[in-house]
Amino acid sequence: MEHNNDADINRWIAERMASLTPGNEFRPNTLWALARLRSQRGASIRHERLWTWMAPMALAAFLCLLALPVPRAAAQRSLNSLYAALRQSAPEQGRPEYAGKQLVRPAAYREWIYLSSGLGMEYNAAAGDRENFTNVFVPQWAYREFLASGKWPDKTMFALESRSSQTKGSINKSGHFQSDLAGLAVEVKDETRFADKWAYFNFGSDKKMADAMSGPADACWSCHNDNGAVEHTFVQFYPTLKPVALKFGTYRAQAD
Numbered sequence: 038m039e040h041n042n043d044a045d046i047n048r049w050i051a052e053r054m055a056s057l058t059p060g061n062e063f064r065p066n067t068l069w070a071l072a073r074l075r076s077q078r079g080a081s082i083r084h085e086r087l088w089t090w091m092a093p094m095a096l097a098a099f100l101c102l103l104a105l106p107v108p109r110a111a112a113q114r115s116l117n118s119l120y121a122a123l124r125q126s127a128p129e130q131g132r133p134e135y136a137g138k139q140l141v142r143p144a145a146y147r148e149w150i151y152l153s154s155g156l157g158m159e160y161n162a163a164a165g166d167r168e169n170f171t172n173v174f175v176p177q178w179a180y181r182e183f184l185a186s187g188k189w190p191d192k193t194m195f196a197l198e199s200r201s202s203q204t205k206g207s208i209n210k211s212g213h214f215q216s217d218l219a220g221l222a223v224e225v226k227d228e229t230r231f232a233d234k235w236a237y238f239n240f241g242s243d244k245k246m247a248d249a250m251s252g253p254a255d256a257c258w259s260c261h262n263d264n265g266a267v268e269h270t271f272v273q274f275y276p277t278l279k280p281v282a283l284k285f286g287t288y289r290a291q292a293d
Contacts, residue, residue, distance in 0.1 A: 131176025139246040146196035149174040152275045172198045187285025195224040235269040266292035
């Protein structure tokens with residue numbers, strides 16, 4: 038059969054049936070097979086016709102529902118619930134992982150969103166110490182949520198990487214560039230784990246786990262609490278995020 042239209046199929050079936058004599062031993066099975074072919078072809082045609090008019094009607098009905106205030110809101114809630122369920126079933130990287138009371142060092146923090154760098158911004162550095170670079174990273178999922186709300190969601194992590202500074206290397210004669218890792222500190226917002234919401238961990242250059250230094254008695258907690266532009270974070274030093282916080286009204290002007 039080279040054609041799929043009904044006329045060609047019916048003609049082909051009639052030719053096969055006419056070629057069989059009444060006493061032919063293959064006639065019963067052939068008749069059954071041809072009848073089944075005709076039946077399946079008819080069902081396929083009905084199915085195609087049904088979807089031909091049902092699919093556009095279903096789409097039109099769905100669009101009409103979205104255009105109405107109440108069903109549209111309900112549809113949006115359903116989509117939000119589905120999105121949340123998908124996020125829980127496939128959690129993104131960059132969320133705190135604990136071993137007992139200790140935080141596990143985030144190994145892939147350099148794959149997060151880079152926020153900013155500073156030079157000599159280690160606030161408690163002693164006079165005469167060599168100035169280090171500090172690089173700040175935040176997970177992609179938390180960064181996206183901040184862009185949408187101007188707030189940091191629960192389970193947000195900040196990685197503060199400290200690297201030695203060098204000068205007069207290779208073709209550089211007067212500027213400064215980064216070199217060896219000097220230390221890693223991590224800030225975590227975990228409202229279900231810490232009574233003060235935010236906690237601070239010092240991993241040094243090679244520690245795999247660290248205890249929390251949380252609470253008002255901790256110098257890091259107090260400094261961030263008193264001077265952070267958005268909650269416990271120094272958004273005043275992150276040039277790409279400061280306009281976002283100002284837009285949403287979450288920026289503390291006294292932090293400037």
